[in-house]
Amino acid sequence: MNDTFPCVGDDMYSLAERLFPINRSLTGDGVRQSLGILSELVTGLQVHEVPTGTSCFDWSVPKEWKIREGWIEDPNGDRIADFANCNLHVVGYSTPVDTVMGLDELQQHLYSLPEQPDAIPYVTSYYKERWGFCLTENQRRSLQPGNYRVRIDSELFDGSLTYGELKLAGDSEKEIFLSTYVCHPSMANNELSGPCVTIHLAKWLQAMTQRRYSYRIVFIPETIGSIVYLSRHHEAMRKNVVAGFNVSCVGDDRVYSYLPSRDGNTLSDRVAKHVLHHTDPDYCRYTFLDRGSDERQYCSPGIDLPVATVMRSKYGMYPEYHTSHDNLDVISPSGLQGAFNAIAECIRCIEQDCYPKSVMPCEPQLGRRGLYPDLSVKGGADSVREMMNMIAYCDGKKSLLEIAEIIDAPMSRLTTYVKKLVNASVIETQSEKF
Amino acid sequence: MNDTFPCVGDDMYSLAERLFPINRSLTGDGVRQSLGILSELVTGLQVHEVPTGTSCFDWSVPKEWKIREGWIEDPNGDRIADFANCNLHVVGYSTPVDTVMGLDELQQHLYSLPEQPDAIPYVTSYYKERWGFCLTENQRRSLQPGNYRVRIDSELFDGSLTYGELKLAGDSEKEIFLSTYVCHPSMANNELSGPCVTIHLAKWLQAMTQRRYSYRIVFIPETIGSIVYLSRHHEAMRKNVVAGFNVSCVGDDRVYSYLPSRDGNTLSDRVAKHVLHHTDPDYCRYTFLDRGSDERQYCSPGIDLPVATVMRSKYGMYPEYHTSHDNLDVISPSGLQGAFNAIAECIRCIEQDCYPKSVMPCEPQLGRRGLYPDLSVKGGADSVREMMNMIAYCDGKKSLLEIAEIIDAPMSRLTTYVKKLVNASVIETQSEKF
Amino acid sequence: MNDTFPCVGDDMYSLAERLFPINRSLTGDGVRQSLGILSELVTGLQVHEVPTGTSCFDWSVPKEWKIREGWIEDPNGDRIADFANCNLHVVGYSTPVDTVMGLDELQQHLYSLPEQPDAIPYVTSYYKERWGFCLTENQRRSLQPGNYRVRIDSELFDGSLTYGELKLAGDSEKEIFLSTYVCHPSMANNELSGPCVTIHLAKWLQAMTQRRYSYRIVFIPETIGSIVYLSRHHEAMRKNVVAGFNVSCVGDDRVYSYLPSRDGNTLSDRVAKHVLHHTDPDYCRYTFLDRGSDERQYCSPGIDLPVATVMRSKYGMYPEYHTSHDNLDVISPSGLQGAFNAIAECIRCIEQDCYPKSVMPCEPQLGRRGLYPDLSVKGGADSVREMMNMIAYCDGKKSLLEIAEIIDAPMSRLTTYVKKLVNASVIETQSEKF
CATH class of the missing domain: 3.50.30.90 (Domain of unknown function DUF2172)
Incomplete structure (x- = not known):
């Protein structure tokens, strides 16, 4: 995986401009037209139609x-x-x-x-x-x-409900799930930011030469769309989904926000908190009681998927929400890019998480490997301290993400140490506990 | 069970006035006379006499x-x-x-x-x-x-120790235990409030058409009385008692207080904290180190009953305590009623606790059942939000009390939602985890 | 074991004066000379020489x-x-x-x-x-x-690395481990305080008529010395060591400090925190990320010994550290004695820890044993309250150390109650849970 993320803020903003005038609703041609535009950016976005009246759990597809x-x-x-x-x-x-x-x-x-x-x-x-x-x-x-x-x-009239689905195969059948909604008319942060960031995440993932996990990415009408989708796929998803993110309200520049899954301590939650802590330590923390989007379905009893939400200004919490003022002035290329980076970093943390283990007891002698200063001066070893802290916890029982939390360092930096130390035969890694 | 509690503040206060002049002590006719008056309010209060010298654990019944x-x-x-x-x-x-x-x-x-x-x-x-x-x-x-x-x-002289005992059968052999003491001479909050509230709780429980739990209610001299009682009944009590409350200092209007069991996290503790939080969020929290009444025996190693204490002004913590100033001016009908309500609500929470479970995955469609507003307006759904929050945790693994804690809502309100939703076939309940 | 500790502040300070001028390093005659002086205070201090080039885990003994x-x-x-x-x-x-x-x-x-x-x-x-x-x-x-x-x-040149080792047999094969370093030239707090306090702890332990635990006490060059020592003994140590302390920076008067083991909740950690809390509630709390001495090796993955560090002013945190200013003016007899007492008290707590259990259910009748006031007056029983609090937790499942934490009392005081109550047949004790 790349070390930096693509600069797609302007592309995402232009896409939002193009989608803005379309009249989306739960169903109808606005959704179809929007999915058509999104499908220009990736290969293989499937569009599904579910007939009016189709039964899905306690609900049925509306007219x-x-x-x-x-x-x-x-x-x-x-x-x-x-x-x-x-x-x-x-x-x-x-x-x-x-x-x-x-x-x-x-x-x-x-x-x-x-x-x-x-x-x-x-x-x-x-x-x-x-x-x-x-x-x-x-x-x-x-x-x-x-x-x-x-x-x-x-x-x-009796027609159908339309949604888009993109599946990317990875080395494992285990999946990372992304969900966003296409069902609101002309609103920017609480609608278009979601599909614009999600389709660019999909494009970025599709361009990767190797993916550890498979990806399931859906563009659905909110609530009824997720219920319809779950009624068809919840068994496979419960089996395979290791982490998921609901992508909503990801376009403005004011703040970062986090809303946990119902469980609150899934891999998605831990990685979202980790990434946001290092993105902006003052990010807004919500509780599951503040939920209001498709995590309501994904985390419901009987479904229980590990879906957390990483946002900019949360729905319901900014003045323009659900009004004509939520227009293209609310979102910006940098706002969209910030959200893209945060969610992409969450994904990268999950892709790169592992269980590192020191090969030998006691500290390794990094000096003879050129990884440690050879002169002991007062205050001198500060620059390698973080790497030594990481090694101190490489006991094969703690994941790299857990270690990152313990030593309060971004996982992106720890990943570079892991590479060096694996090359130097000082640590070894596994995808499971040793 | 009733939705509101009987108004018995004046009755309890009058009863305290009647009992006030009697000279009670650990033993003797003052206790017998007091139990005689209390037995006028309920059917079946048994008076027991235990001879001087009877051995009970490390103690023996005094002269x-x-x-x-x-x-x-x-x-x-x-x-x-x-x-x-x-x-x-x-x-x-x-x-x-x-x-x-x-x-x-x-x-x-x-x-x-x-x-x-x-x-x-x-x-x-x-x-x-x-x-x-x-x-x-x-x-x-x-x-x-x-x-x-x-x-x-x-x-x-060689005589006996006297105590009163009332047992009420319920659907289950499992018991809720109430204990109060009758051994102090003319003092009001730290003596008479206890038996007056307890006998009225007993009367309220006796009037119920159905009780899920059985009840064991004792009126004893403090310390030696609880030791005597435990020496006779501790095996049955350890087997059956699911929750218990020591009823002491429940007469004044100044404050609500909570003293935990030794364990600190029994059903009694959790329900007491829940009820007091919704009665008065600023209630006084004590620790088991502040104990001083019969919880010393009920929670002692080898006994370990789940007995917590819900009080108004705690013994030792108000200036009139253990003096002639702890007279009938210290207590009041409203002070007694407040304590009655708090303990009765604890009992009701235990009687009504259950494991609710959503019948279907995903959120239920409450709209078509008339339980959800049919128009989505900004800020519009606030009134049903609490019920939706409850449903979000009805996973069959969490008790209603646990859910009440998570969503910070009084269990009395959740009970009304449960009734509606069971009727609407949206949730089902069990007394055990699903 | 004694109830008070020997007054050895002046002896320790004189010893530091004598050792101060010697030029110690990782290896060489300065270390040998220092160990020779230390061995005058105890019987049986073994001096070991490990040849240059000897392989030990990832390291080898230097020239x-x-x-x-x-x-x-x-x-x-x-x-x-x-x-x-x-x-x-x-x-x-x-x-x-x-x-x-x-x-x-x-x-x-x-x-x-x-x-x-x-x-x-x-x-x-x-x-x-x-x-x-x-x-x-x-x-x-x-x-x-x-x-x-x-x-x-x-x-x-090809020579050897020198270290000292003292083993004291106890009733059990289980060991308490003390480690200090002898490898710095003329510095007082960050060098000589360690061996001076440690050799006097050894002398105090050697003088005991009975020891529950065996003791392993080492004087080594820092880092390479602990790695060498572990490479020879880590298997036996992992099997037997129940607690250990790294003795470093224990000479000045400014503050008490605690640095946890990597695990953070070993017996060593719990006892160190207990003792320091009652020595000076404002002691400095560090984390394992602040480590810098031999706990780096003792607590490393694959070794995982329960080694915590009790210090006065921690290495790296006082201005004189690693300079010529860290001279004999920095340390003092009282500074050394304070550290001696703290570590000796940690050892005594471990030696005296046990599982106390009330012999009978309910509170014991202490009055007839002369252990309780016979008159109940308002506020009168305060003086025995702490003992009653202890008894309330003597359930055979909690160690005396755990009880000391719960009731926030120094274990040294609880030990006196235990003696009285065992004599009075009110409690019994075991070294394991009942």
């Missing part, structure tokens, strides 16, 4: 939703809340409507945010048939009494 | 003590420290005396509290024969030189 | 080093940096040299400490052949351009 237009015409004949201008204006999964009503009746179909008066909220109604419009609080306050024409040209 | 009168006549012929006015005036278990002596000699038989000059201390001498008087420091300082007549008309 | 004289003659013909004045002036293991050179060339062979301008540093070059001089920064700055004659009359 497919299609919308052609949606707007309100005010008493002056001006169009407001026009879906053509912003796809957040229509409540997701709105049923069709074409009628005229007074302002009072209309109000019951309007959604706005009094505390964020210039933001259009994002609202959906997946499981109850209704229609509605979202608009800014300021716009709503300016509405005058009178007759309003409302029109949503939409359709709910 | 019975009877006192008819006790006073000092000062040089002016005025009676002071008269037992008839306050039964704390005579040192407990005083031998008889009727003589005249000078002030200097008398001083060696007097007890007072320099730092609490208007309080009569409570002093006993159970295991060495002596006599003495207790009086206020102020009174003592006013004594003039001269001849004092001292008279204690008491008797130490 | 022996002998130095007769070493000095620089400045352009004025004045001798500076003369080994005869201070044996720190010549870099340890310097090869012979006798030549004239300019100041610029000389500078490359000089060592000084800019931040401590009046201290001569201590420098060695054990594993690369070179020569050099150490001097104060002030002296170095005063050197004028011109020709300097440098002369070191030394020799590196």
